[in-house]
Amino acid sequence: MNETNNDQKKYEVVAKYIKDISFEIPSPDSFVDAAQNLGSYATKLDLNSNPYKNNLIELNCKFLLEAPENIQNKIHAEVCISIVFKLTDSKMTADEVKKTILVSIPSEHFEYMKDIVTSLFQKSGFKNFNFNKTIDFEELYKQQFAN
8 A cells, every 4th residue: 555655656647538449340240249259359458658748648558359260250449548647756767667657557547447448348239348357567567577
């Protein structure tokens, strides 16, 4: 709990919003097949950040839904949620900034993002969709920067 309080002093969230949504459902057959096989689709998360003026940084969290090879009538769905924040601790090292962007912020806002993704899918007709995947951002960070 102290770690979160520490991180909150290092940055301030300015805005959170849905940046982009794409649901590509080519036919009714694709929708029916996807609804029946949604559990076999892979969910991926891609993070990237863009610096702006006045210490503002935009973190884009793109959720991708990918069909397995064996499904013929595929859909494609992407939801990009942006979190814009300002660094408030001028004494942060480059490694602390990187870890804040790739671990602290997505971890703190993951429930918010999961709720949006689940809601968008349900409102798009996939009533049984529930994004219940857990992502360990700390572990992903360690794996990416181990070498």
